Amino acid sequence: MTDLTAHYDVVCIGGAMTGTAAAYFLSENPDFDGSVLVVEPDWTYDFANTTRAQNSIRAQFTNEVNIALSTFGMDFIDDFHHHVEVNGESPELNFRGTGYLFLADTDELYDQLERESVDQLARGADVEMLRPGQVAERFPYMDADRLTGARLGGMREGSFDGWALFQGLRQRAVHNGVTYVKDRVVGLDVLRSRVTTVRLESGRSVGCGVAIDAAGCRARQIAVMAGLDLPVEPRARTSFVFACREPIESVVPLTITPAGVHFRREQHHFMCGTVPRDDVAIDPDDFDVRHDEFEDQIWPVVSTYVPRFDQIRLVTSWGGQYDYNTLDHNLIIGPSSQVENLLFANGFSGHGLQQGPAVGRGLSELITYGEYRTIDLTPLGYGRIERNEPIVEHAII
Ligand SMILES: Cc1cc2nc3c(=O)[nH]c(=O)nc-3n(C[C@H](O)[C@H](O)[C@H](O)COP(=O)(O)OP(=O)(O)OC[C@H]3O[C@@H](n4cnc5c(N)ncnc54)[C@H](O)[C@@H]3O)c2cc1C
Structure with a gap:
């Protein structure tokens, strides 16, 4: 059993592409000096959609934020070895x-x-x-x-080995000091609009500064634990x-x-x-x-x-399965107005692998600086769910 400390600055709920990308970018950010825990029950990742995808990336979206997210994914892929190498080695992306x-x-x-x-x-x-x-x-x-x-x-549009992309990020995150634990989140304690404790299936509890919902098709279950709803379904x-x-x-x-x-x-x-x-x-x-x-x-x-x-x-x-956002088929990122330190990163509806690097970087910025510094992801925030204002993207595949 991994020896857990009682408190982490950031707890990622789910350790496939999204949770791992967030952990990676936090651990690479020189301005972030906190601790990161990734909670993931399935270390084979057999039932994560990260390993069931068709592994492709495109710029041909119709919404400018989606174009920007994938363009950063392409930049990341271009320089993949440099970004993820550990002791001179990195997985072969085969783009x-x-x-x-x-x-x-x-x-x-x-x-x-x-x-x-x-x-x-x-x-x-x-x-x-x-x-x-x-x-x-x-x-x-x-x-x-x-x-x-x-x-x-x-x-620059094309296909790659999605497992290699994920593994490269994970290996470097672990190398940088991120802790992965094999466990499942079964409850969240919320006090005065903040998640204070993440409760695990093993019976252990971990205090957190910020929790990230990276549970893919089960993201809504995590939201419900905090008394929220999320329009995401498998x-x-x-x-x-x-x-x-x-x-x-x-x-x-x-x-x-x-x-x-x-x-x-x-x-x-x-x-x-x-x-x-x-x-x-x-x-x-x-x-x-x-x-x-x-x-x-x-x-x-x-x-x-x-x-x-x-x-x-x-x-x-x-x-x-697609983690399908029933409002507008696009990513939902950031906190709700009710629980300020539970950050969503869900509802990708089929483009979460290519958007993973930009989403991980965006979460790292939001946690470290309290704002997005590169791509402004505010239009993809939870606020549009609360206002029932879908954003428009015509190119959903
Ligand atoms: C057929 C198909 C084709 C696709 N093709 C592409 C493509 O070409 N390009 C592209 O960009 N995207 C594609 N996607 C989408 C992409 O696979 C997903 O958007 C992306 O993998 C989402 O990653 P994720 O980490 O958010 O979710 P997932 O990979 O689903 O991982 C969620 C993780 O959360 C964990 N979890 C769940 N509940 C809990 C809990 N209570 N506690 C702790 N952990 C928990 C799970 O074990 C899982 O590992 C495709 C998807 C499918 C199904």
Whole structure:
């Protein structure tokens, strides 16, 4: 059993991407000299969505804060070894820059993608609009006759090893003195609008200066322990990997069809997924694969745009969950007005891996300086939940 002291300046509830990114950035911040405890029950991380993701990053959002969050993720990936090395070593991130390709099959959708691209370019994202002839030229395996055009992102968008990203942060955080304990948070004591004590399943209790809710799909359970509500619920998202008989020689970007089916290359195979037709809250222990989705929703669509996907074989699949923010499908970060030292970092709705570094840095700034110093994350605060004012992001995949 880890020997715990009775008080930590910061307690992270959940130690996957978000909790670990917060711990990492606090421990790297020269102005923060406090102690950090990460409480995580599952040290295999098998049921953390961090290990069930599709591991990709893009600049093509429509909200400027989301673009900024992911752009910092790209910067972090660019210099990953330097950020996380311990004794000269770091995990291999194996980043593959392919871009994301958003397809349009109507003039309206093409116009919308083009309008969004103006803002994206203004925010520093590298995007270009393609007409069907250009799509056919760049991606000859695609049936461009089906399209009115597409929007293609630059080579800083792509895929990487998500486990390596997480492990690099974790190893460096531990090296920097962060304590990880294998336990589960079962209660919070709140006195005069502050969490004073975090109670653990083992029966131990830890006093805290600040608590961070990094419990992913179980974030609402943590909020309830402090007498709060959080509009975050688990939603099923299945990943499928298939093999195609006829090889594709050219680059295959992470492609998003107008129906919301997405696919990309993964080594010699292809990875894909979609939104279930019946997209409802599920039990947080439900990691079942929704097998029918592949036959009913995915295969008919991908084979329409890529005719050789008519001849494919399913290789594997796994169940996962989005920590889905039912108000506006975006991150909720920071405290509520009722409990000032419980910081949320939840509701990513499918983009928490790429936003992890920027969110960890933002939490470190908020705790250390009482304000955001780099990206202003105030628009993503809990206040919008209290005011019932959703922020707008059109590019949720
Ligand atoms: C199919 C799929 C594809 C995805 N693709 C991408 C992608 O391409 N790019 C991207 O950026 N994002 C993607 N995501 C989203 C990304 O995986 C998540 O947003 C991110 O991993 C969230 O990390 P987290 O640490 O907040 O939550 P999680 O990884 O879910 O971790 C939460 C942790 O909290 C712990 N916990 C729970 N309850 C307690 C408790 N009471 N006490 C202590 N600990 C507790 C759990 O054990 C768990 O380890 C995808 C997700 C899915 C499901």
